Amino acid sequence: MSLPIHLGGEVAGTIEELGDGVSGFKVGDAVYGIIPMGGFAEYAIASAGDLAPKPVNLDFIQAAALPLGALTAWQAMFDLAKLSNGQRVLITNSSGGVGSLAVQLGKAIGAHVTAMGSAANEAYVRSLGADDFIDYKQQRFEDVAHDMDVVFDTVGGETFDRAFPTLKKGGFLVTAVAFPKDEASTFGVGVGRVYCTPNAEQLASIRELAEVGKLKAHVATVLPLASVKEALDLSEGGVPAARSFCRSQAEIQHK
Ligand SMILES: NC(=O)c1ccc[n+]([C@@H]2O[C@H](COP(=O)([O-])OP(=O)(O)OC[C@H]3O[C@@H](n4cnc5c(N)ncnc54)[C@H](OP(=O)(O)O)[C@@H]3O)[C@@H](O)[C@H]2O)c1
Structure with a gap:
């Protein structure tokens, strides 16, 4: 891995563009998931297999707190x-x-x-x-x-x-x-x-549980993208039941 790296793994957003050969998604779909890096951004690139449709009852911030x-x-x-x-x-x-x-x-x-x-x-x-x-x-x-x-x-x-x-x-x-x-x-x-790995099938099951009200992440703080460092400091400090997230949007690329 060469430095610097672009931090951020959990994403939720709307598909802006599809890579060649991607199926099962279309532009405008709301999705959530984990990407290897680059999630602290307005736009991110993800493999289609790492994403699933976002729970319909959660907004993007709540959805990004789950994966x-x-x-x-x-x-x-x-x-x-x-x-x-x-x-x-x-x-x-x-x-x-x-x-x-x-x-x-x-x-x-x-x-x-x-x-x-x-x-x-x-x-x-x-x-x-x-x-x-x-x-x-x-x-x-x-x-x-x-x-x-x-x-x-x-x-x-x-x-x-x-x-x-x-x-x-x-x-x-x-x-x-x-x-x-x-x-x-x-x-x-x-x-x-355990070593967490992206899994679209499990994200789909997690979505179902979220949609019937059985699963929800606690979002204590929402900060703008420019405050990523503050968010990471809060997270590092083990703030009780707190997680901090920044908005990002996902763009799907062929795996
Ligand atoms: N292997 C993987 O794939 C993987 C994936 C994700 C996370 N992780 C790791 O899992 C760990 C937990 O992550 P997280 O995000 O869930 O943590 P977190 O949200 O930062 O946990 C903070 C909480 O830990 C509790 N705590 C502190 N010391 C404790 C103790 N001795 N016994 C019981 N609870 C204690 C505190 O709650 P109280 O005030 O209630 O004690 C505090 O609110 C991290 O080390 C993270 O790196 C690993």
Whole structure:
């Protein structure tokens, strides 16, 4: 990769132009998705396979807040950990951009969701559907969480290490942050790391959930494109339940 790079991965916008051979989209379609770079822009170029129609009930800002978090949670919990209806899942950072969508996805498929966060975010996380809430600043979460089928970790470090005993035998710990070694064999569980990748089919499923009101990203701050640095600083600072976005428009090019 040669520097400088043009930042920005999540986009939502209207198709202005189609590349040669692109099918399934037309100029004027409203789309959303993830692109490798260049999303912090008025116009962006995307591969058709990385986009899907935007949820009709969301505006472009709300739609642009969904792809990375929702795809990461989907791929972690459903593709890797095989979370299913009736199973128990612990989500370690439930108020974050990824975790807040993970809580909603877990509930959407009928899992029992135990959410972790700090007290200031309990009401928010419960409003997303969490069944139980652990204030990790007041309690050692591994003392109260047991028999999990799945743990989805977006904290890493010590939290990742301490999450293993909360799983039942045969359970699965999936992390978006840590780099698992051979911890799984000690506890008789599975472990894996998610690397979010664009997926138009999953974006279509995510759109359906959004359109029936089961999935929504929390947008705390909207800033103009010129304030990208401020947006990144806010995001870096882990503002509770906050994400900041800039508008962009997507232009589709043949893959
Ligand atoms: N592998 C991938 O493909 C992939 C994709 C996307 C993101 N990620 C990674 O996933 C991580 C999370 O991203 P995000 O955007 O969801 O985070 P975020 O929105 O920045 O998370 C911020 C929240 O983290 C919570 N938090 C801080 N320390 C905590 C702890 N010890 N235990 C539990 N919660 C804690 C705080 O909430 P409380 O005040 O409630 O504690 C804070 O509001 C990042 O490291 C990101 O790089 C990886």
